Amino acid sequence: MxxxxxxxxxxxxxxxxxxxxxxxxxxxxxxxxxxxxxxxxxxxxxxxxxxxxxxxxxxxxxxxxxxxxxxxxxxxxxxxxxxxxxxxxxxxxxxxxxxxxxxxxxxxxxxxxxxxxxxxxxxxxxxxxxxxxxxxxxxxxxxxxxxxxxxxxxxxxxxxxxxxxxxxxxxxxxxxxxxxxxxxxxxAAAPVLPPGRGLPYPAPVTRREALLVTAVRLFHERGFDNVSTEELGAAVGIAGPSVYKHFGTKAELLAAALVRSRERLWQEVAGPLEGTGEPAAALAAGLAAYVDFARRNSDYLGAMVSETERLDPSDRRVAVEFRRDFLRRWVALLQQVRPGYGDAEARIRVHAMFALVNDGVRGPAGAGDTGGALVALGRAALGLDAADG
Structure with missing residues (x-):
């Protein structure tokens, strides 16, 4: 048997x-x-x-x-x-x-x-x-x-x-x-980053803007499926059904919120990363800008990581392509600074940097205390040293 x-x-x-x-x-x-x-x-x-x-x-x-x-x-x-x-x-x-x-x-x-x-x-x-x-x-x-x-x-x-x-x-x-x-x-030798070096975002002045800001926070904290339209509406002072006056579906609200997240990330980081200086200086500036963005926008980065899979297929393809393009720019710049890095090593190092920064700004020490330290740790993950700008 x-x-x-x-x-x-x-x-x-x-x-x-x-x-x-x-x-x-x-x-x-x-x-x-x-x-x-x-x-x-x-x-x-x-x-x-x-x-x-x-x-x-x-x-x-x-x-x-x-x-x-x-x-x-x-x-x-x-x-x-x-x-x-x-x-x-x-x-x-x-x-x-x-x-x-x-x-x-x-x-x-x-x-x-x-x-x-x-x-x-x-x-x-x-x-x-x-x-x-x-x-x-x-x-x-x-x-x-x-x-x-x-x-x-x-x-x-x-x-x-x-x-x-x-x-x-x-x-x-x-x-x-x-x-x-x-x-x-x-x-102890880490640089000191001033708080909030990026441009401050204006406070939301419309219900639609308020919903976008609130959706990012709640979806990141609790997950797309665990947040109801009633809770979204209550958070901005309207009834749940009124959410649909601004967005046709909850999925449409998520898609719009993540588009806003990507726009803000690109606005703040792409400029320094693509600066006209030497590659090492551009990479250092891009890292400082990314850390600064993460310190002030951990919910945006968290939602981009955690909720992309909840998007409708067409919106998900756009989000994934943005992420790949963003990564490719970092990898290409890192390989200019470190020509010996193959594609796999450069990508693994860039992902390691993203992960430690994204987690670090939500760590127990508090985002306001760790910016310079995260820059130093990010440089180490990328394999940079003091001679690299």
């Missing part, structure tokens, strides 16, 4: 389900994946899947928890010092590259108590990482060590935003170099 006929589950089935769910959630987004599709990916029936996981939220929570557990195991394997830490974290980051996306985009859709539990787990991983890093940099202030470690984990988490993959050995070596450069940053 076979194991299946006897009713016994194949070994490792739960792990197979988690791996399949992690991949599907990562590629398509949590809301666009059904439990039946996860079951089909594994080759089992939906009722069989429910023997392992009672609900889709539980499946998402376990996928995120599994990634955090892998990071914790890697940190403990690298406990002998910063060099060993990066060597252990690099393969874990590659093997669980979906974790960054699941954390930033999908985990916020879980019930509040589960989100809080996951945040506690992440803080524990950061604390263990900081304890290891402190052995190699004993004189560094604890707050600086914390920010450096969060930036390291964010940079590695940026792997989930792309599919670039050099050969495995070269990939791990690249991540080790990026990690070592980040851990070595002396934040």
């Amino acid at each position: 076979t194991e299946r006929a006897a009713g016994r589950r194949p070994p490792g089935r739960r792990a197979q389900v988690l791996a399949a769910a992690e991949g599907l959630f990562h590629r398509r987004g949590y809301h666009r994946v059904s439990m039946a599709e996860v079951a089909a990916e594994v080759g089992i029936t939906a009722p069989a899947l429910y023997r392992h996981f009672r609900s889709k939220p539980e499946l998402l929570r376990c996928a995120v928890t599994g990634g955090l557990d892998a990071l914790r195991e890697a940190v403990r394997a690298g406990k002998d010092g910063p060099e060993q830490l990066c060597a252990a974290l690099a393969p874990a980051a590659i093997d669980h590259r979906a974790l960054g996306t699941l954390w930033r985009r999908d985990a916020r859709l879980l019930p509040p108590a589960q989100r809080a539990a996951l945040r506690r787990e992440l803080r524990a991983v950061v604390a263990e990482t900081a304890a290891v890093v402190a052995t190699g940099y004993p004189g560094r202030p604890a707050a600086d060590t914390d920010l450096v470690c969060r930036s390291l984990l964010s940079a590695y988490g940026g792997l989930g935003n792309h599919t670039f993959a050099p050969p495995r050995r070269a990939f791990e070596a690249l991540l080790r170099r990026i990690g070592a450069d980040l851990l070595a940053v002396d934040l």
Whole structure:
């Protein structure tokens, strides 16, 4: 009698389900994946899947928890010092590259108590990482060590935003170099950025403008599907149905809000990035402008990352093409400064920089305190040094 006929589950089935769910959630987004599709990916029936996981939220929570557990195991394997830490974290980051996306985009859709539990787990991983890093940099202030470690984990988490993959050995070596450069940053020597260097945005003077601003914040904080038109209307002082006087559908409001986000990002960053000076100076100016934009517009960047998949197909294509074009400009400029970088390395480094900046402005230290530090850490992720402007 076979194991299946006897009713016994194949070994490792739960792990197979988690791996399949992690991949599907990562590629398509949590809301666009059904439990039946996860079951089909594994080759089992939906009722069989429910023997392992009672609900889709539980499946998402376990996928995120599994990634955090892998990071914790890697940190403990690298406990002998910063060099060993990066060597252990690099393969874990590659093997669980979906974790960054699941954390930033999908985990916020879980019930509040589960989100809080996951945040506690992440803080524990950061604390263990900081304890290891402190052995190699004993004189560094604890707050600086914390920010450096969060930036390291964010940079590695940026792997989930792309599919670039050099050969495995070269990939791990690249991540080790990026990690070592980040851990070595002396934040005491970081530049000081004045608050709000970009042009201030005028306060919304129409209901439509107010809805755009409010939609970005609420969609980023709670997710498109978790925000009703009644809540959107109440936030700007109108009844829910009145939202439709300004936008035909909630999806149309999301699309307009993300268009506004892209316009503001382009307006503030493209000029410095495409300056007429030397490539190194233009790259430095673009990085400072991006950090400054992120400090004042974390909701805009967060919504662009988390809600693009909720757009209608035509709007999604436009948003994805903007993101690709924006990335290509950074990559091309970085390769002018670092001609030895191949396409994959340059793109991985740019994504690492975006990830640590986007996460860093929402970190516990507060956006107003970390601008210069994020510029220094961003330069390290890009592989720049003092001679690069």
